[in-house]
Amino acid sequence: MELLRQVTAEHSAAAACRLERSETSVEQTNYQRLVLELQDTAAKLPVEAATVKLIHAGLFAGSGSESAGFGSTEAADAVAEMCDGFRALEPSTEGLLLIGTFISEFLHVRPFASGNLRTALLIAVWLLNRSGYSACRYVSLERILERMDQEFRAAMTQAALDSRSSSFDIMPWWSCWLELILISYRALSTRSEALSGRRGVKTNMVLTVIGSLQTDFSIRQLQQLAPECGIELIRKILKEQKAAGKLRCIGRGPNALWRKKKMRRTGIV
Template structure:
């Protein structure tokens, strides 16, 4: 939950310190500023989905309720309401420049369009006409093309992705953060979205690039989960478990990378094992503080 909450908000430039985000996700503190209010709201919706996904139908009303919860920690008059102004899908890059990628539907067209994609999704899923993963991806693509809210569309789309996957029996997002995988290559996310949105208003769009992208994210998460499960199943000593995890990594990696592969080990056990592997000459350690990384020597 920490990774998903942190990554999905970071994609939109909403950040706080690692310590603060862990405290917020664990509900051990209250938000101090707008960014933390939005992070707390994301946490609340994600928790609701984790615990009650089977009781959240895919309708406009429920999507609006999730959006209202999302903004429940701040005074946002548009929380739980569709947009009242024209908005744009844009990408902000590290050098600060912003690209407009797509112009979504006008505000007056939004409620009807949101109803329509929910009805179509429920019809196709109910009739089992198409593989659910394809239906989910097409729904998310249409949701992003409509861009129904003044703010929070990207994060809502990722929350809805998790909800739809859970409702169709795909639970990998409980164990591996899909949001973190998207955040690792944000530029690719924007590129495939831009490709798939060309011609959407005219009904001539090619959604295949976006389908392939999201399926690859899900497949990668499934592979990561299989790797973690294999390490847990072996029930090896911490040193050997960490050693095997380091062998799964190519190039430089961090303590957090190993922690993701060894969910059964405490952070102190991982740190101890890494120190022993460095002392044994199997690993090389570089950097200081938060910038520490490792790579295999043999």
């Protein structure tokens, strides 16, 4: 499962950079590192403005565009107020709704000059793990967001508006936020079933791993990512996928690489 966690963090970083249209490899590497660090230290980090600032600074470390901190005193005060409210409500409020509200308010405040969306996603990873919602360790929330429909996009846009306006309705955001979490747990359930070793499920596990990879891969990599599946099964699946026109082999021998053929995409992008 640790390898799956590592791969998920890599996919999350790539998706987050695409969502915010960042092409800086250093920032992508930083995001991947932060995802893993926030998962490991979630319970130890205090919900304070200083932690939010630290996460943002870590995202831009060494990129040539280091964070200058909060954009204004008002922004810093707003984040501090959000953190105070979170701590005060945490003992008596449903965790998912509290975290979702925090993310909504953060997107409204936009306390930094850049990187607010990625910082919000990293905060979500941190707070979800802190509250015991661990699906995002093995399922990329960022990749789910890439596939979201127009309603979800509209809810994210609305969350960035003035949440203190009398006309603001947080229910659409809560609905989409909870749907995001539900999708992640459904995906985790599917992967857990694949790990159970039931007949036919190991094949699905290999196919799921192949589907998650974004670069060329080897049989050895598939063995590492799906250790429950034997090499003969993996070879059989690769042969079937090649015959179906979904994969092609590059090179020869045990180190040969496999590449997914681009398929026409339909439905939600």
